[in-house]
Amino acid sequence: MTNIHDIGARALRLLPPERGHQAALWGLSNGFGPKGRPDQPAGLTQRLWGRAFENPIAISAGFDKNAVAIAGAMGLGVGFVEVGGVTPRAQTGNPRPRLFRLTADRAAINRLGFNNHGAEAIATRIEAYRNSGEAALDGSRPVGVNLAANSDSADPARDFEQLVDRFSPLADFLTIxxxxPNSENGLVFLSPGPLEDLLGRLTALRDGKGLAKPPALLVKIAPDIENRELDILLEIIAAAGIDGITVCNTTTARPDTLTSAHRGERGGLSGKPLFARSTEMLRHVYQVTGGNIPLIGVGGVSSGADAYAKIRAGACLVQLYTAMIYNGPGLITRIKQELADLLAADGFTTLKNAVGSEHKSA
Ligand SMILES: Cc1cc2nc3c(=O)[nH]c(=O)nc-3n(C[C@H](O)[C@H](O)[C@H](O)COP(=O)(O)O)c2cc1C
Structure with missing residues (x-):
């Protein structure tokens, strides 16, 4: 990949954060990203949920909320894509400004509040991508959809049902x-009763559709939760037969180390300051679930060493968002190469053997 794209990314950082993000997406969806997928180092492939993953690295939810740049993101060399968060009806989100760069901290704070074009428009774009010559014919390079309830919904569980119903035939995985932290209805299912009810309804709905290749159902959890409460939720998630857990979303915590002017803004903090907490949480989730549920590790990843730490702690797949703002799209290629080198240096011939290896050698 030429570093013209990284120079472009630097230029975009001169724009206000949300305008910079829109310009980056516009570029990716209009063919200004890299041409052709970059070569990939060996040893990064994996099969999960009946799907082939060319490599474990992707951009996390919230980057392409409206599924406008699936092919463009694939062109950056990611192993899969997760679009959304999508709500049943389109919504504008919270008043601006609502996205802040904390440059000195290599972090961001957002309180976007699920601004998105709504399920129908987004489903239509995923269908168009699937039917285009750009989707991999062998079904590798999976596409997932991140699901959320409308903030003014009187029945958020019903919202999730509508979304699972609409997206199950289109997606390789669905993330609940x-x-x-930025939506009225964002956190209601972090209590045991409502979570158990929700997951029972959604798995039954997905299974009842009789699809030849039903999507995996994942749950994305928050870092701002005590282990005692988390363990109860994990028991419910495992009992419901959920296929994967994404660890984790942004945090409402504000570590003392933050120095940027925007550190007091309301919303979810992401980026480097989230790395330690999210990796510790991942480690805990892997231990409690006995390594039996595939995990996606996300939070503060900005190098191959960070991705490798997530994998060793228990992640099968790794996502990142905030580091792309600071490092540009060439970061995906760099991380894959660094990760492949680290795996080889430690004698791992397959990625699978490295997943959770920290727990085995301890
Ligand atoms: C601007 C922005 C928007 C986001 N939107 C979503 C979203 O819609 N759904 C979701 O599950 N996570 C969302 N996230 C959280 C990310 O997917 C990710 O979990 C978090 O940013 C931590 O990763 P990072 O430190 O690499 O950014 C968003 C993050 C940012 C920065």
């Missing part, structure tokens, strides 16, 4: 986001 019960961890967004």
């Amino acid at each position: 986001d019960i961890s967004c």
Whole structure:
């Protein structure tokens, strides 16, 4: 990949954060990203949920909320894509400004509040991508959809049902986001009763559709939760037969180390300051679930060493968002190469053997 795209990313950082993000997406969806997928180092492939993943690295939910740049993101060399968060009806989100760069801290704070074009428009775009010549014919490079309830919904569980119904035939995996700190209805399912009810309804709905290749159902959890409460939720998630857990969303915590002017803004903090907490949480979730549920590790990843730490702590797949703002799109290629080198240096011939390896050598 030429570093012209990284120079472009630097230029975008001169714009206000949300305008910079829109310009980056516009570029990716209009063919200004890299041409052709970059070569990939060996040893990064994996099969999960009956799907082939060319590599474990992706951009996390919230980057392409409206599914306008699936092919563009694939062109950056990611192993899969997660679009959304999508709500049943389109919504504008919270008043601006609502996205802040904390440059000195290599972090961001957002309180976007699920601004998105709504399920119908987004489903139509995913269908168009699936039917285009750009989707991999062998079904590798999976596409997931991140699901959320409308903030003014009187029945958020019903919202999730509508979304699972609409997206199950289109997606390789669906992420039930019960961890967004920026929406009225974002956190209602972080209590045991409502979570158990929700997951029972959604798995039954997905299974009842009789699809030849039903999507995996994942739950995305929040870092701002005590282990005692978390363990109860994990028991419910495991009992419901959920296929994967994404660890984790942004945090409402504000570590003392933050120095940027915007550190007092309301919303979810992401980026480097989230790395330690999210990795510790991932480690805990892997231990409690006995390594039996595939995990996606996300939070503060900005290098191959960070991705490798997530994998060793228990992640099968790794996502990142905030580091792309500071490092540009060439970061995906760099991380894959660094990760492949680290795996080889430690004698891992497959990625699978490295997943959770920290627990085995301890
Ligand atoms: C601007 C922005 C928007 C986001 N929107 C969503 C979203 O819609 N759904 C979701 O599950 N996570 C969302 N996230 C959280 C990210 O997917 C990710 O979990 C979090 O940013 C931590 O990763 P990072 O430190 O690499 O950014 C968003 C993050 C940011 C910065």
